[in-house]
Amino acid sequence: NVFRKLLSHTEKDKGDVLSLEEILAEGSDPGEKRLAPQANCGGTLRTGKARLRALREAMYHSAEHGHVDITIDIRSLGVPWTLHTWLESLRTCFTQNRRPLIQGLLKDFSCIQEDEYTEELITHGLPLMFQILRTSKNEVIGQQLSVIFTQCYGPFPIPKLTEIKRKQTSRLDPHFLNNKEMSDVTFLVEGKPFYAHKVLLFTASPRFKSLLQNRPAAENTCIEISHVKYNIFHLVMQYLYCGGTESLHIRNTEVMELLSAAKFFQLEALQRH
Known part of the structure; x- marks a missing residue:
């Protein structure tokens, strides 16, 4: 590229220029000529x-x-x-x-x-x-x-983090997870509906409570979740409905996204998991 050509051109020019010492050495004895480069x-x-x-x-x-x-x-x-x-x-x-x-x-x-x-x-x-x-x-x-x-x-051992064992204030049978017939609130995630229940989400976290309270009055209005992928949102809901992390199967590629979602929805126990 241009930068490399400029550098090589500079080096070439330097090689073509004789110093005053080298010019004077041209008329000196052979022994002195050999000393000139060292000088x-x-x-x-x-x-x-x-x-x-x-x-x-x-x-x-x-x-x-x-x-x-x-x-x-x-x-x-x-x-x-x-x-x-x-x-x-x-x-x-x-x-x-x-x-x-x-x-x-x-x-x-x-x-x-x-x-x-x-x-x-x-x-x-x-x-x-x-x-x-x-x-x-x-x-x-x-x-x-x-x-x-x-x-x-550094070389120091990582301190052990004790998982917060918090009681779920409420939980529902996994059968109700994303069940359209029995739901009373719908989320829209990546353009796809996800069916849920207010009774569970109101007590799940302050974030879910705020989302439900700020929902438009129309009953058919969906709550749009724009920055969480569908599969990650499903894991969050599965955690809530099952009352813990025991049933979650989290892939390595999903860990960081699930952590981010848990932080957004203010689910502290899931974050520490």
Whole structure:
């Protein structure tokens, strides 16, 4: 690309230019000629440091302005990540839904020096990575994120969470679950009706109570649930009708969505499960 051509052009031009020291060495003895390149090592080192500083600055600005391809190109030249440039690149890739680049960036997290771990990792990095985990269905990305979370947590054992055993204030026989003939309230989820009972939902959580109280007066009006998938809503209702999680069969791909739904419907025991 253009960026790589500019870099290679610069290197070629530098190779064609003779330093004053090399020009003077042209008229010297053969022994002195051999010493000339060695004397120029300091200049080469200074040039290398200046180039690295320039590339780091270019990497920072490209990450800040969302030019993730240029950032990746600079990284491929051996320029190390800073936590900030890595996070900005990850954010851009997530926004643009560029899954292969997300995988590459997550794999590169281990290359970030530990002294780069600042408060930004906690305030911006972890929320971003949990958002990616919640929305991504890619198994590789999930595994990569779990490795990063483990690394961030450290070697300490995870404290045991005791499940809240709350009595269901009311429950109905599973036979009534999504039963059209016996229902008195209908939810509309992904364009499909789901039949339920007010007597159960009024006491299930403040969220369900609010949904029922704010329902339009017309009896045939459905309560639309727009941000929960049908199969996830079915699991939530199954939990309520059966009075617990024993009968739930939750797939790995459904865990994060069910957690989000449990949080929305204010079902604390289901969240902790």
